[in-house]
Amino acid sequence: MTDLPSGVERRPFDGRERLSTHGETVYGEPRDEDGWRAWDAGRSKLGAMFEYGMDTGLVGDETVLYLGAASGTTVSHVADFAGPTYAVEFAARPVRDLLGVAEARDNLFPLLKDARKPETYAHIVEADLDCIVQDVATRGQATVANRNRQFLRDDGRLLAVIKARSEDVTADPDDVFEDVLTELREAYEILETTRLDRFHDDHLGVVARPK
Ligand SMILES: C[S@@+](CC[C@H](N)C(=O)[O-])C[C@H]1O[C@@H](n2cnc3c(N)ncnc32)[C@H](O)[C@@H]1O
Structure with missing residues:
Protein backbone atom coordinates (compact mmCIF):
# COMPACT_ATOMS: atom_id res chain seq x y z
CA MET A 1 0.00 0.00 0.00
CA THR A 2 1.41 3.41 -1.02
CA ASP A 3 2.02 6.01 1.66
CA LEU A 4 -0.72 8.55 2.25
CA PRO A 5 0.20 12.24 2.02
CA SER A 6 1.00 14.04 5.23
CA GLY A 7 -2.34 15.35 6.49
CA VAL A 8 -4.30 12.26 5.38
CA GLU A 9 -4.59 9.57 8.04
CA ARG A 10 -6.43 6.35 8.71
CA ARG A 11 -8.24 6.80 11.98
CA PRO A 12 -10.99 4.91 13.81
CA PHE A 13 -14.56 6.11 13.38
CA ASP A 14 -17.27 3.99 15.02
CA GLY A 15 -14.79 1.13 15.39
CA ARG A 16 -13.71 1.19 11.73
CA GLU A 17 -10.47 2.58 10.26
CA ARG A 18 -11.29 5.27 7.73
CA LEU A 19 -9.43 7.84 5.69
CA SER A 20 -9.60 11.28 7.25
CA VAL A 26 -18.67 19.79 5.10
CA TYR A 27 -21.15 17.04 4.23
CA GLY A 28 -22.28 15.55 7.51
CA GLU A 29 -19.25 13.29 7.85
CA PRO A 30 -18.18 12.21 11.36
CA ARG A 31 -15.40 14.22 13.04
CA ASP A 32 -13.44 13.03 16.04
CA GLU A 33 -12.54 15.02 19.14
CA ASP A 34 -9.12 15.89 17.68
CA GLY A 35 -10.69 17.53 14.63
CA TRP A 36 -10.13 14.69 12.10
CA ARG A 37 -13.08 14.16 9.79
CA ALA A 38 -13.83 10.96 7.91
CA TRP A 39 -13.27 11.03 4.13
CA GLY A 53 -3.62 2.32 -2.92
CA MET A 54 -2.87 4.23 -6.12
CA ASP A 55 0.47 6.03 -6.12
CA THR A 56 -0.77 9.61 -6.42
CA GLY A 57 2.66 11.12 -5.77
CA LEU A 58 1.09 13.44 -3.20
CA VAL A 59 3.08 14.05 -0.03
CA GLY A 60 1.08 16.99 1.38
CA ASP A 61 1.28 20.76 1.04
CA GLU A 62 1.10 20.70 -2.79
CA THR A 63 -0.25 23.48 -4.98
CA VAL A 64 -3.40 22.07 -6.61
CA LEU A 65 -5.80 22.90 -9.42
CA TYR A 66 -9.05 20.98 -8.87
CA LEU A 67 -11.35 20.73 -11.92
CA GLY A 68 -15.01 19.89 -11.28
CA ALA A 69 -15.20 20.93 -7.63
CA ALA A 70 -19.02 20.79 -7.37
CA SER A 71 -20.10 21.84 -3.86
CA GLY A 72 -16.74 20.92 -2.36
CA THR A 73 -16.99 17.40 -0.95
CA THR A 74 -13.60 16.22 -2.20
CA VAL A 75 -11.84 19.54 -2.66
CA SER A 76 -12.48 20.34 0.99
CA HIS A 77 -10.39 17.30 1.96
CA VAL A 78 -7.72 18.30 -0.56
CA ALA A 79 -7.52 21.80 0.91
CA ASP A 80 -7.16 20.22 4.37
CA PHE A 81 -3.82 18.60 3.42
CA ALA A 82 -2.62 20.67 0.44
CA GLY A 83 -1.31 24.20 0.00
CA PRO A 84 -3.05 26.74 -2.26
CA THR A 85 -5.97 24.92 -3.92
CA TYR A 86 -7.78 26.46 -6.91
CA VAL A 101 -16.68 25.57 2.36
CA ALA A 102 -13.88 28.00 1.46
CA GLU A 103 -14.79 30.33 4.31
CA ALA A 104 -13.27 27.87 6.78
CA ARG A 105 -10.19 27.28 4.56
CA ASP A 106 -8.02 30.22 3.66
CA ASN A 107 -6.02 28.18 1.10
CA LEU A 108 -9.13 27.25 -0.97
CA PHE A 109 -9.99 29.52 -3.91
CA PRO A 110 -13.30 28.79 -5.70
CA LEU A 111 -13.47 29.84 -9.36
CA LEU A 112 -16.77 29.94 -11.25
CA LYS A 113 -15.16 28.99 -14.57
CA ASP A 114 -15.40 26.49 -17.41
CA ALA A 115 -12.52 24.00 -17.25
CA ARG A 116 -12.58 23.74 -21.06
CA LYS A 117 -11.45 27.38 -21.17
CA PRO A 118 -8.26 27.61 -19.07
CA GLU A 119 -7.47 30.97 -20.67
CA THR A 120 -10.29 32.45 -18.54
CA TYR A 121 -8.47 31.63 -15.27
CA ALA A 122 -4.83 31.54 -16.38
CA HIS A 123 -4.34 35.02 -14.88
CA ILE A 124 -5.49 33.77 -11.43
CA VAL A 125 -4.05 30.27 -11.13
CA GLU A 126 -0.33 30.19 -10.41
CA ALA A 127 2.08 28.50 -12.82
CA ASP A 128 4.10 25.33 -12.18
CA LEU A 129 1.49 23.64 -10.00
CA ASP A 130 2.31 20.33 -8.35
CA CYS A 131 -0.98 18.64 -9.12
CA ILE A 132 -4.21 18.75 -11.11
CA VAL A 133 -7.13 16.76 -9.74
CA GLN A 134 -9.90 16.31 -12.30
CA ASP A 135 -13.42 14.97 -11.79
CA VAL A 136 -15.59 16.75 -14.35
CA ALA A 137 -17.88 13.86 -15.40
CA THR A 138 -18.53 15.43 -18.78
CA ARG A 139 -17.96 14.52 -22.42
CA GLY A 140 -14.42 15.37 -23.49
CA GLN A 141 -12.64 14.55 -20.22
CA ALA A 142 -9.26 14.02 -21.95
CA THR A 143 -9.60 17.34 -23.77
CA VAL A 144 -10.15 19.12 -20.45
CA ALA A 145 -7.04 17.50 -18.94
CA ASN A 146 -4.91 18.24 -22.00
CA ARG A 147 -5.96 21.89 -22.13
CA ASN A 148 -5.03 22.36 -18.44
CA ARG A 149 -1.65 20.66 -18.72
CA GLN A 150 -0.08 24.13 -19.12
CA PHE A 151 -0.50 24.75 -15.37
CA LEU A 152 1.55 21.73 -14.26
CA ARG A 153 5.25 21.73 -13.51
CA ASP A 154 7.27 19.25 -15.56
CA ASP A 155 7.22 16.52 -12.91
CA GLY A 156 3.74 17.38 -11.60
CA ARG A 157 0.87 14.93 -11.44
CA LEU A 158 -2.51 14.69 -13.09
CA LEU A 159 -4.94 12.70 -10.95
CA ALA A 160 -7.95 12.25 -13.19
CA VAL A 161 -11.12 10.26 -12.81
CA ILE A 162 -12.76 9.21 -16.04
CA LYS A 163 -16.46 8.45 -15.98
CA ALA A 164 -17.23 6.14 -18.91
CA ARG A 165 -20.90 7.02 -19.15
CA SER A 166 -20.15 10.71 -19.51
CA GLU A 167 -18.36 9.94 -22.78
CA ASP A 168 -20.78 7.35 -24.16
CA VAL A 169 -23.65 5.72 -22.26
CA THR A 170 -23.90 2.71 -24.58
CA ALA A 171 -20.23 1.81 -25.23
CA ASP A 172 -18.24 -0.77 -23.27
CA PRO A 173 -16.47 1.22 -20.50
CA ASP A 174 -13.13 -0.44 -21.32
CA ASP A 175 -13.35 0.84 -24.91
CA VAL A 176 -14.20 4.32 -23.64
CA PHE A 177 -11.25 4.28 -21.23
CA GLU A 178 -8.88 3.19 -24.03
CA ASP A 179 -10.03 6.09 -26.24
CA VAL A 180 -9.69 8.60 -23.39
CA LEU A 181 -6.20 7.31 -22.49
CA THR A 182 -5.12 7.55 -26.14
CA GLU A 183 -6.09 11.23 -26.20
CA LEU A 184 -4.50 11.85 -22.78
CA ARG A 185 -1.19 10.46 -24.13
CA GLU A 186 -0.97 13.51 -26.43
CA ALA A 187 -0.01 15.58 -23.36
CA TYR A 188 0.77 13.09 -20.58
CA GLU A 189 2.63 9.91 -19.79
CA PRO A 210 3.22 15.83 -18.27
CA LYS A 211 5.19 14.76 -21.35
C1 LIG B 1 -18.93 14.31 -10.41
S1 LIG B 1 -19.15 16.02 -10.09
C2 LIG B 1 -17.75 16.43 -9.11
C3 LIG B 1 -17.77 15.94 -7.70
C4 LIG B 1 -16.61 16.50 -6.93
N1 LIG B 1 -15.37 16.35 -7.65
C5 LIG B 1 -16.44 15.86 -5.58
O1 LIG B 1 -15.88 14.76 -5.49
O2 LIG B 1 -16.82 16.48 -4.58
C6 LIG B 1 -18.67 16.77 -11.60
C7 LIG B 1 -18.70 18.28 -11.56
O3 LIG B 1 -18.00 18.78 -12.67
C8 LIG B 1 -18.63 19.95 -13.10
N2 LIG B 1 -18.22 20.21 -14.49
C9 LIG B 1 -18.53 19.50 -15.59
N3 LIG B 1 -17.97 20.07 -16.67
C10 LIG B 1 -17.30 21.16 -16.23
C11 LIG B 1 -16.52 22.15 -16.89
N4 LIG B 1 -16.33 22.12 -18.22
N5 LIG B 1 -15.98 23.12 -16.14
C12 LIG B 1 -16.14 23.15 -14.79
N6 LIG B 1 -16.88 22.24 -14.12
C13 LIG B 1 -17.45 21.25 -14.84
C14 LIG B 1 -20.12 19.64 -12.94
O4 LIG B 1 -20.89 20.83 -12.88
C15 LIG B 1 -20.12 18.87 -11.64
O5 LIG B 1 -20.33 19.72 -10.53
Whole structure:
Protein backbone atom coordinates (compact mmCIF):
# COMPACT_ATOMS: atom_id res chain seq x y z
CA MET A 1 0.00 0.00 0.00
CA THR A 2 1.41 3.41 -1.02
CA ASP A 3 2.02 6.01 1.66
CA LEU A 4 -0.72 8.55 2.25
CA PRO A 5 0.20 12.24 2.02
CA SER A 6 1.00 14.04 5.23
CA GLY A 7 -2.34 15.35 6.49
CA VAL A 8 -4.30 12.26 5.38
CA GLU A 9 -4.59 9.57 8.04
CA ARG A 10 -6.43 6.35 8.71
CA ARG A 11 -8.24 6.80 11.98
CA PRO A 12 -10.99 4.91 13.81
CA PHE A 13 -14.56 6.11 13.38
CA ASP A 14 -17.27 3.99 15.02
CA GLY A 15 -14.79 1.13 15.39
CA ARG A 16 -13.71 1.19 11.73
CA GLU A 17 -10.47 2.58 10.26
CA ARG A 18 -11.29 5.27 7.73
CA LEU A 19 -9.43 7.84 5.69
CA SER A 20 -9.60 11.28 7.25
CA THR A 21 -8.27 14.82 7.03
CA HIS A 22 -8.08 17.52 9.66
CA GLY A 23 -10.62 20.31 9.19
CA GLU A 24 -14.16 21.60 9.52
CA THR A 25 -16.98 19.25 8.48
CA VAL A 26 -18.67 19.79 5.10
CA TYR A 27 -21.15 17.04 4.23
CA GLY A 28 -22.28 15.55 7.51
CA GLU A 29 -19.25 13.29 7.85
CA PRO A 30 -18.18 12.21 11.36
CA ARG A 31 -15.40 14.22 13.04
CA ASP A 32 -13.44 13.03 16.04
CA GLU A 33 -12.54 15.02 19.14
CA ASP A 34 -9.12 15.89 17.68
CA GLY A 35 -10.69 17.53 14.63
CA TRP A 36 -10.13 14.69 12.10
CA ARG A 37 -13.08 14.16 9.79
CA ALA A 38 -13.83 10.96 7.91
CA TRP A 39 -13.27 11.03 4.13
CA ASP A 40 -16.02 8.99 2.47
CA ALA A 41 -14.55 7.19 -0.55
CA GLY A 42 -18.09 6.35 -1.67
CA ARG A 43 -18.64 10.07 -2.20
CA SER A 44 -15.17 10.95 -3.43
CA LYS A 45 -13.26 9.47 -6.36
CA LEU A 46 -9.94 10.79 -5.08
CA GLY A 47 -10.75 9.13 -1.77
CA ALA A 48 -11.39 5.91 -3.72
CA MET A 49 -8.00 6.27 -5.46
CA PHE A 50 -6.36 6.38 -2.02
CA GLU A 51 -8.42 3.40 -0.83
CA TYR A 52 -7.20 1.43 -3.86
CA GLY A 53 -3.62 2.32 -2.92
CA MET A 54 -2.87 4.23 -6.12
CA ASP A 55 0.47 6.03 -6.12
CA THR A 56 -0.77 9.61 -6.42
CA GLY A 57 2.66 11.12 -5.77
CA LEU A 58 1.09 13.44 -3.20
CA VAL A 59 3.08 14.05 -0.03
CA GLY A 60 1.08 16.99 1.38
CA ASP A 61 1.28 20.76 1.04
CA GLU A 62 1.10 20.70 -2.79
CA THR A 63 -0.25 23.48 -4.98
CA VAL A 64 -3.40 22.07 -6.61
CA LEU A 65 -5.80 22.90 -9.42
CA TYR A 66 -9.05 20.98 -8.87
CA LEU A 67 -11.35 20.73 -11.92
CA GLY A 68 -15.01 19.89 -11.28
CA ALA A 69 -15.20 20.93 -7.63
CA ALA A 70 -19.02 20.79 -7.37
CA SER A 71 -20.10 21.84 -3.86
CA GLY A 72 -16.74 20.92 -2.36
CA THR A 73 -16.99 17.40 -0.95
CA THR A 74 -13.60 16.22 -2.20
CA VAL A 75 -11.84 19.54 -2.66
CA SER A 76 -12.48 20.34 0.99
CA HIS A 77 -10.39 17.30 1.96
CA VAL A 78 -7.72 18.30 -0.56
CA ALA A 79 -7.52 21.80 0.91
CA ASP A 80 -7.16 20.22 4.37
CA PHE A 81 -3.82 18.60 3.42
CA ALA A 82 -2.62 20.67 0.44
CA GLY A 83 -1.31 24.20 0.00
CA PRO A 84 -3.05 26.74 -2.26
CA THR A 85 -5.97 24.92 -3.92
CA TYR A 86 -7.78 26.46 -6.91
CA ALA A 87 -11.25 24.93 -7.33
CA VAL A 88 -12.88 25.30 -10.76
CA GLU A 89 -16.61 24.63 -11.17
CA PHE A 90 -18.86 25.99 -13.91
CA ALA A 91 -22.29 25.47 -12.31
CA ALA A 92 -23.34 28.46 -10.21
CA ARG A 93 -25.50 26.54 -7.72
CA PRO A 94 -22.77 24.27 -6.26
CA VAL A 95 -20.32 27.17 -6.27
CA ARG A 96 -22.53 28.91 -3.73
CA ASP A 97 -21.97 25.98 -1.34
CA LEU A 98 -18.30 25.87 -2.29
CA LEU A 99 -17.91 29.48 -1.19
CA GLY A 100 -19.17 28.45 2.25
CA VAL A 101 -16.68 25.57 2.36
CA ALA A 102 -13.88 28.00 1.46
CA GLU A 103 -14.79 30.33 4.31
CA ALA A 104 -13.27 27.87 6.78
CA ARG A 105 -10.19 27.28 4.56
CA ASP A 106 -8.02 30.22 3.66
CA ASN A 107 -6.02 28.18 1.10
CA LEU A 108 -9.13 27.25 -0.97
CA PHE A 109 -9.99 29.52 -3.91
CA PRO A 110 -13.30 28.79 -5.70
CA LEU A 111 -13.47 29.84 -9.36
CA LEU A 112 -16.77 29.94 -11.25
CA LYS A 113 -15.16 28.99 -14.57
CA ASP A 114 -15.40 26.49 -17.41
CA ALA A 115 -12.52 24.00 -17.25
CA ARG A 116 -12.58 23.74 -21.06
CA LYS A 117 -11.45 27.38 -21.17
CA PRO A 118 -8.26 27.61 -19.07
CA GLU A 119 -7.47 30.97 -20.67
CA THR A 120 -10.29 32.45 -18.54
CA TYR A 121 -8.47 31.63 -15.27
CA ALA A 122 -4.83 31.54 -16.38
CA HIS A 123 -4.34 35.02 -14.88
CA ILE A 124 -5.49 33.77 -11.43
CA VAL A 125 -4.05 30.27 -11.13
CA GLU A 126 -0.33 30.19 -10.41
CA ALA A 127 2.08 28.50 -12.82
CA ASP A 128 4.10 25.33 -12.18
CA LEU A 129 1.49 23.64 -10.00
CA ASP A 130 2.31 20.33 -8.35
CA CYS A 131 -0.98 18.64 -9.12
CA ILE A 132 -4.21 18.75 -11.11
CA VAL A 133 -7.13 16.76 -9.74
CA GLN A 134 -9.90 16.31 -12.30
CA ASP A 135 -13.42 14.97 -11.79
CA VAL A 136 -15.59 16.75 -14.35
CA ALA A 137 -17.88 13.86 -15.40
CA THR A 138 -18.53 15.43 -18.78
CA ARG A 139 -17.96 14.52 -22.42
CA GLY A 140 -14.42 15.37 -23.49
CA GLN A 141 -12.64 14.55 -20.22
CA ALA A 142 -9.26 14.02 -21.95
CA THR A 143 -9.60 17.34 -23.77
CA VAL A 144 -10.15 19.12 -20.45
CA ALA A 145 -7.04 17.50 -18.94
CA ASN A 146 -4.91 18.24 -22.00
CA ARG A 147 -5.96 21.89 -22.13
CA ASN A 148 -5.03 22.36 -18.44
CA ARG A 149 -1.65 20.66 -18.72
CA GLN A 150 -0.08 24.13 -19.12
CA PHE A 151 -0.50 24.75 -15.37
CA LEU A 152 1.55 21.73 -14.26
CA ARG A 153 5.25 21.73 -13.51
CA ASP A 154 7.27 19.25 -15.56
CA ASP A 155 7.22 16.52 -12.91
CA GLY A 156 3.74 17.38 -11.60
CA ARG A 157 0.87 14.93 -11.44
CA LEU A 158 -2.51 14.69 -13.09
CA LEU A 159 -4.94 12.70 -10.95
CA ALA A 160 -7.95 12.25 -13.19
CA VAL A 161 -11.12 10.26 -12.81
CA ILE A 162 -12.76 9.21 -16.04
CA LYS A 163 -16.46 8.45 -15.98
CA ALA A 164 -17.23 6.14 -18.91
CA ARG A 165 -20.90 7.02 -19.15
CA SER A 166 -20.15 10.71 -19.51
CA GLU A 167 -18.36 9.94 -22.78
CA ASP A 168 -20.78 7.35 -24.16
CA VAL A 169 -23.65 5.72 -22.26
CA THR A 170 -23.90 2.71 -24.58
CA ALA A 171 -20.23 1.81 -25.23
CA ASP A 172 -18.24 -0.77 -23.27
CA PRO A 173 -16.47 1.22 -20.50
CA ASP A 174 -13.13 -0.44 -21.32
CA ASP A 175 -13.35 0.84 -24.91
CA VAL A 176 -14.20 4.32 -23.64
CA PHE A 177 -11.25 4.28 -21.23
CA GLU A 178 -8.88 3.19 -24.03
CA ASP A 179 -10.03 6.09 -26.24
CA VAL A 180 -9.69 8.60 -23.39
CA LEU A 181 -6.20 7.31 -22.49
CA THR A 182 -5.12 7.55 -26.14
CA GLU A 183 -6.09 11.23 -26.20
CA LEU A 184 -4.50 11.85 -22.78
CA ARG A 185 -1.19 10.46 -24.13
CA GLU A 186 -0.97 13.51 -26.43
CA ALA A 187 -0.01 15.58 -23.36
CA TYR A 188 0.77 13.09 -20.58
CA GLU A 189 2.63 9.91 -19.79
CA ILE A 190 0.21 7.53 -18.05
CA LEU A 191 1.77 6.13 -14.87
CA GLU A 192 -1.07 4.09 -13.39
CA THR A 193 -4.74 3.29 -14.00
CA THR A 194 -7.20 1.52 -11.72
CA ARG A 195 -10.92 0.98 -12.02
CA LEU A 196 -12.68 2.32 -8.95
CA ASP A 197 -15.73 0.04 -9.17
CA ARG A 198 -15.74 -0.92 -5.50
CA PHE A 199 -16.78 2.68 -4.80
CA HIS A 200 -17.78 4.15 -8.18
CA ASP A 201 -19.13 2.04 -11.06
CA ASP A 202 -17.47 2.47 -14.45
CA HIS A 203 -14.94 5.06 -13.30
CA LEU A 204 -11.22 4.84 -14.05
CA GLY A 205 -8.62 6.47 -11.79
CA VAL A 206 -5.62 7.76 -13.74
CA VAL A 207 -2.24 8.99 -12.50
CA ALA A 208 -0.20 10.75 -15.19
CA ARG A 209 2.63 13.24 -15.57
CA PRO A 210 3.22 15.83 -18.27
CA LYS A 211 5.19 14.76 -21.35
C1 LIG B 1 -18.93 14.31 -10.41
S1 LIG B 1 -19.15 16.02 -10.09
C2 LIG B 1 -17.75 16.43 -9.11
C3 LIG B 1 -17.77 15.94 -7.70
C4 LIG B 1 -16.61 16.50 -6.93
N1 LIG B 1 -15.37 16.35 -7.65
C5 LIG B 1 -16.44 15.86 -5.58
O1 LIG B 1 -15.88 14.76 -5.49
O2 LIG B 1 -16.82 16.48 -4.58
C6 LIG B 1 -18.67 16.77 -11.60
C7 LIG B 1 -18.70 18.28 -11.56
O3 LIG B 1 -18.00 18.78 -12.67
C8 LIG B 1 -18.63 19.95 -13.10
N2 LIG B 1 -18.22 20.21 -14.49
C9 LIG B 1 -18.53 19.50 -15.59
N3 LIG B 1 -17.97 20.07 -16.67
C10 LIG B 1 -17.30 21.16 -16.23
C11 LIG B 1 -16.52 22.15 -16.89
N4 LIG B 1 -16.33 22.12 -18.22
N5 LIG B 1 -15.98 23.12 -16.14
C12 LIG B 1 -16.14 23.15 -14.79
N6 LIG B 1 -16.88 22.24 -14.12
C13 LIG B 1 -17.45 21.25 -14.84
C14 LIG B 1 -20.12 19.64 -12.94
O4 LIG B 1 -20.89 20.83 -12.88
C15 LIG B 1 -20.12 18.87 -11.64
O5 LIG B 1 -20.33 19.72 -10.53
